[in-house]
Amino acid sequence: MRVLVLNAGSSSLKYRLLADDDTPLVDGIVERIGEEGGVADHTDAIDRVVAHLVEAGVDDAVQAVGHRVVHGGAALTQPVLIDEDVIATIESLVPLAPLHNPANLLGIRASMARRPKLLQVAVFDTAFHATIPPAAHRYAVPEWTFTEHGVRRYGFHGTSHAWVSRVAAEHMGRPLEETKLVTLHLGNGASAAAVDGGICVDTSMGMSPLEGLVMGTRTGDIDPAVVFHLMREDGLSGDEVERLLTRESGLKGLCGDNDMRTVEARAGEGDTAASLALDVYVHRIVRYVGAFAAVLGGMDALVFTAGVGEHSSLVRRRVCEQLGFLGVSLDDAANDAAVGPDGATTISTGPTAVLVVPTDEEAEIAHRTRAVASG
Secondary structure, three states, X not given: OOEEEEEEOOOOEEEEEEOOOOOEEEEEEEOOOOOOOOOOOHHHHHHHHHHHHHHOOOHHHOOEEEEEEOOOOOOOOOOEEOOHHHHHHXXXXXXXXXXXXXXXXXXXXXXXXXXXXXXXXXXXXXXXXXXXXXXXXXXOOOHHHHHHXXXXXXXXXXXXXXXXXXXXXXXXOOOXXXXXXXXXXXXXXXXXEEEEOOEEEEEOOOOOOOOOOOOOOOOOOOOOHHHHHHHHHHOOOHHHHHHHHHHOOHHHHHHOOOOHHHHHHHHHOOOHHHHHHHHXXXXXXXXXXXXXXXXXXXXXXXEEEHHHHHHOHHHHHHHHOOOHHHOOOEOHHHHHHOOOOOOOEEOEOOOOEEEEOOOOHHHHHHHHHHHHHOO
């Protein structure tokens, strides 16, 4: 089945048409939606996508549409065929993902309006983490916050963690059901997952994508009292604190740059702020890997993926040189040569494998869409 994968943001629409074997047939992005110089809305953006498909001679090849949806909450824990009830549920989860779910819904509605006869499937970032047990997903806050407002750990980047877990097991020649993996999705957003036999048992992101690892502009873990302190001492509003923690923190907050390539270059030139940012970034990863190895009761492999994970040999080396106690021994030449080729690359020599696996969230969404479409 040939699947058109759509990833709708508030002002952009990424798309990719994948053949039966996941070969990309057409891909692109429509930007500046609703902005000067761009298209008027997401319906016009879908028209641009259709025009590209027609121009490429593949419009008739589309058999289903797979939509990336960030938050499925506790109700939508599997990919689902989209109907009005599903749309209503996604809409009800907007308070948990106010920056993402509304944009995802715009893409869904526009696609359904322009292609009403096609199967439309929602695939959720949170779904892979729905298997996390209560001991790991519950916060130590009053019960009513959970029952009335859904306050719990949900986790994100699920399609990426699912994809690289499966590819890593195949690369090692082992059944996924017999592997214990710690997967690291390191991009501008970053998260870790503990995957036991293909089942996620813990993850670093929480109710929102803010918790966990240090990211490009997000804090990751922080003492909640910091929020109260800034509101009292600096008079910041809740919205201002939220912006501070999500848009002005992380690597950017520590050194002024959120691009790891720039941070590494500056650190290499002796810039103290960039060196500190890199130290904090690596320390947080090492802490989570150690914790998740303990949760799993051992680790067969550590898997790096996404922009930083696939392309930064320095970050991989800095992380791995602190994990010798877990059986990690890096092959320096392999690590330096690994730049994210197709498939997977082993960059270790010790008993615990270290892999670089390029993520392919579009292919994972296509797989999930085909599974739903086939019943």
